[in-house]
Amino acid sequence: MTLIALLRETARAMVGMPSYDAYRRHMAERHPDHEPMDEIAFFRDRQQARYGGKGGGRCC
Template sequence: MMAPSTDYRARLKALSQCVCDGARLLIGQGNYGAYVAHVTKTHPDLAPMTEREFFRNRENARFGVGNKSGFRCC
């Protein structure tokens, strides 16, 4: 059985990760690890974007870069 302090730390770490992931989604930044896992599993023939490319891709999607209508906030 795990010591209470170890269990507490693990639960606190999981909660903080969940909060961070939620905050990233609110601002349009997905989880890079989840993206890589998805691409690896469902598109084995494709190489996943680098972390920098992924960040830029999500940022461009959020701000409508490349959209014919131009900048969009929401």
């Protein structure tokens, strides 16, 4: 992992933005029969769950 990628991931974790790469790994390992969201849909879903959604938005 490059320094920039590490800094980006750290900054996202600090503001509560989950990693798209971690989401893709989770989907591949735990839900291989489901199509994962694209990165834009993932970002919007996480924003909605954090700031204006009903419920926590977690699958597991």
